[in-house]
Amino acid sequence: MHQDKHLYLNGQWVNGEGLTRQIINPATEEILTTIKEASKEQAEDAVTYAAQAFQQTDWAVNKEKRIKVLKTAAGLLEESADEVARLETLNTGKPIREAILDIYDSAACLRYYADLMSQAEFWKKEMEDGTVSEVRKEPIGVCSLIVPWNFPLLLGMWKIAPALAAGNTVIYKPSEITPVTALKFTEILEKSGVPAGVFNLVLGEGDPIGQTLVSSEKVDKVSFTGGSETGRKINQECAGSFKRVSLELGGKSPLIVLEDADIKLAAEWAIFGSFFNQGEVCVASSRLLVHENIYEEFIAELLEKVKNLKIGDPLKEETDFGPVISEQHLRKIEDYIKIGKAEGAECLYGGERVGSKGLYITPVIFSNVNQNMRIVQEEIFGPVVTIQTFNTEQEAIELANGTRFGLAAGVLSADAEKADRIASQIKAGTIWINSYHTPYVEAPWGGYKQSGIGRELGPQGLDGFMETKHINKKEHLEPLNWYTFKN
Numbered sequence: 133m134h135q136d137k138h139l140y141l142n143g144q145w146v147n148g149e150g151l152t153r154q155i156i157n158p159a160t161e162e163i164l165t166t167i168k169e170a171s172k173e174q175a176e177d178a179v180t181y182a183a184q185a186f187q188q189t190d191w192a193v194n195k196e197k198r199i200k201v202l203k204t205a206a207g208l209l210e211e212s213a214d215e216v217a218r219l220e221t222l223n224t225g226k227p228i229r230e231a232i233l234d235i236y237d238s239a240a241c242l243r244y245y246a247d248l249m250s251q252a253e254f255w256k257k258e259m260e261d262g263t264v265s266e267v268r269k270e271p272i273g274v275c276s277l278i279v280p281w282n283f284p285l286l287l288g289m290w291k292i293a294p295a296l297a298a299g300n301t302v303i304y305k306p307s308e309i310t311p312v313t314a315l316k317f318t319e320i321l322e323k324s325g326v327p328a329g330v331f332n333l334v335l336g337e338g339d340p341i342g343q344t345l346v347s348s349e350k351v352d353k354v355s356f357t358g359g360s361e362t363g364r365k366i367n368q369e370c371a372g373s374f375k376r377v378s379l380e381l382g383g384k385s386p387l388i389v390l391e392d393a394d395i396k397l398a399a400e401w402a403i404f405g406s407f408f409n410q411g412e413v414c415v416a417s418s419r420l421l422v423h424e425n426i427y428e429e430f431i432a433e434l435l436e437k438v439k440n441l442k443i444g445d446p447l448k449e450e451t452d453f454g455p456v457i458s459e460q461h462l463r464k465i466e467d468y469i470k471i472g473k474a475e476g477a478e479c480l481y482g483g484e485r486v487g488s489k490g491l492y493i494t495p496v497i498f499s500n501v502n503q504n505m506r507i508v509q510e511e512i513f514g515p516v517v518t519i520q521t522f523n524t525e526q527e528a529i530e531l532a533n534g535t536r537f538g539l540a541a542g543v544l545s546a547d548a549e550k551a552d553r554i555a556s557q558i559k560a561g562t563i564w565i566n567s568y569h570t571p572y573v574e575a576p577w578g579g580y581k582q583s584g585i586g587r588e589l590g591p592q593g594l595d596g597f598m599e600t601k602h603i604n605k606k607e608h609l610e611p612l613n614w615y616t617f618k619n
Contacts, residue, residue: 138167138311138335139174140318142181143328149174150336153308158225158455158491159446167311169336175303175344178332182274182301183350185329192271192299197325199246202297204324206242209235209317216316218447220285223312225455225491226409227446237573238289238317241589244573245297248594263606269598271299272376273352276345278338280358281307281457282412282513285317290577290588291355296331298597300353303332303345309458311335338362352376353597357414360511360537360582367585378586378596380414380578382511383539386532387417387568388522388554390545391425398544399433402517405542405568407441407495410456411515414583415540417568419508421531424521431499431519435481438495443486455491456514462491465514472498472507477518503534511537525550529557538580542568561587 137145148168157164170178186192209216217231224231255267277291284306295302306314318333334341346354346369353376356366360382370377387405389398405417422430446454456462462485469483478500486492495515501508508518522528532541541560545551548565555563561579564570571577576587586596 138315139170139178140322140331140333141174141178142185142332143322146174148335150341155223155309155312156458157222158457159222160490161459164222165312167308167335169308170334170341172340172344175334175336175341176348178303178334179274179276179345179348179350181329182303182332185327186271186273186301189327189330191301191327191330195249195299197327198297198299199250201321201324201326202242202246202293205317205320205326206239206246208320208323209239209242212316212320213239216285216313219312219316221446221454223310224281224284224457225446227451227454229449229451230409231446234283234286237571238286241286241289241293241573245293245594248591249297259604263604266603266605268601268603269298269595270601272597272599273300274350275300275302275353275355275597276348276351277302277304278342278345278354278356278358279304279306281310282409282414284310285313287357288314288317290593291357292331294588294594295355295597296326298594300597301330301332303334303351305334305336305342305345308335308337346370349373353378355588355596356380363584378578378588379584380586380588381539381582381584382513382537383414383416383579383583384419384509384511384535384537385415385417385540385542385560386419386421386558387542388528388532388544389420389422389426389430390528390543390547390550390554391423392546393426393544394546395426395429395433399430399437401542401544401566401568402434403437403441403495406517407438407453407515408569410454411495411517412457412461412513413569414513415562415569416513417540417542418512418517419531419535420517420519421522421528422519423528424523427519427521431480434497438481438497441495443492443494453495453515456493457491459491461514462493465493465496465512465516468507468510468512468514468516469496472501472505472516472518475501475505475507477501477505477507482515503531509535525554529554532558532560536582539583540564540579 149171150169220231357380363381482494482496543551576590576592578587
């Protein structure tokens with residue numbers, strides 16, 4: 133990894149001219165590395181380089197070159213999977229078992245969009261008037277890609293792969309606290325032959341770096357994953373110039389456990405849905421909706437299982453639950469625990485810090501909650517889950533839809549037809565039946581309501597980085613015979 137130069141601009145590694153930031157390993161609270169971030173002027177330069185590359189190179193029109201670069205990068209990423217996974221774990225605290233999955237999923241995403249682009253066929257038809265109509269898909273242009281800290285490489289790849297496959301040029305900004313695998317992947321792209329200016333890496337905070345990448349008149353598309361408030365500001369900024377924008381924002385996802393569900397298995401899936409990656413997941417099933425007839429038995433099973441989670445060193449294969457990302461975020465989670473208790477919720481388990489070193493907290497389970505509580509309505513983005521009961525299908529659906537979010541949901545039941553009927557009435561972009569969490573690169577990902585705009589992954593993810601153009605043509609210019617002209 134480049135230890136002294138942390139920006140990649142116009143095909144060159146350069147020194148940052150902005151803030152100096154210490155990157156912390158959340159498992160030990162020790163300094164992992166020190167980063168010299170970009171200045172506002174360097175962010176502006178990155179946009180200029182991307183615009184020049186889009187206009188002056190053949191990247192936008194040379195599909196074969198793009199496919200080759202992406203497939204080469206996928207191979208190199210897989211070859212270094214162990215190293216990259218370790219870096220991801222050191223930077224984020226996520227268990228190494230999860231990190232290695234992220235790396236291979238990232239490589240699969242690169243290959244998927246390379247293959248999708250190679251198979252792309254555009255619509256063409258001879259019309260009734262003898263003309264021929266073609267519908268073509270073309271790259272949008274310069275794209276600013278901004279991602280959060282919870283899945284630094286994978287969420288980055290969900291944007292980078294389709295953006296580059298479509299022929300766009302890119303300025304990529306990872307979260308300022310998780311830049312490590314972005315640096316490594318940029319090295320991989322460089323080795324893969326990406327032309328100068330096509331991919332640019334800038335590091336830094338939302339203000340001024342992210343703001344610059346959103347507001348620049350030279351940027352044609354902004355793709356952002358992160359918090360809803362930031363997403364709202366980005367949407368407002370882009371609306372001023374009708375700049376293309378896609379937003380993957382917050383969630384408060386329900387997991388509905390029907391009366392006929394296997395309780396032991398349901399408890400296991402509930403823990404996975406709620407506490408995978410320490411609950412630092414936009415689709416985390418942070419609201420468990422359990423049929424009242426199985427509530428007591430479900431709670432007992434849930435508590436028994438959560439107490440047996442292995443919390444500790446994320447580099448160990450047996451670890452189930454690592455530290456949260458930062459001291460600041462840990463304090464935010466603890467504040468929400470206090471809020472929940474003050475609102476009258478009962479904390480059945482968790483909320484204690486673990487050990488004297490590292491940002492560890494035991495997962496939290498709240499019961500005796502109502503729909504209006506902040507811990508039910510607001511995204512905590514940590515290992516905090518609420519449990520509510522329901523009696524009828526309609527009540528479960530109303531509770532599930534009773535927040536401003538609509539990113540994901542789950543239904544656990546022995547009756548697949550009933551689960552599907554419920555799923556069809558839930559306002560969410562992804563719904564799992566008798567499963568949870570797994571994204572599929574072939575299927576779209578995104579949200580209803582205030583969970584975002586647009587979709588990532590699948591063919592829709594590629595379309596989000598392309599403009600649609602209709603060309604209608606005749607071989608020869610012919611008389612129109614519409615007007616009666618006086619000679």
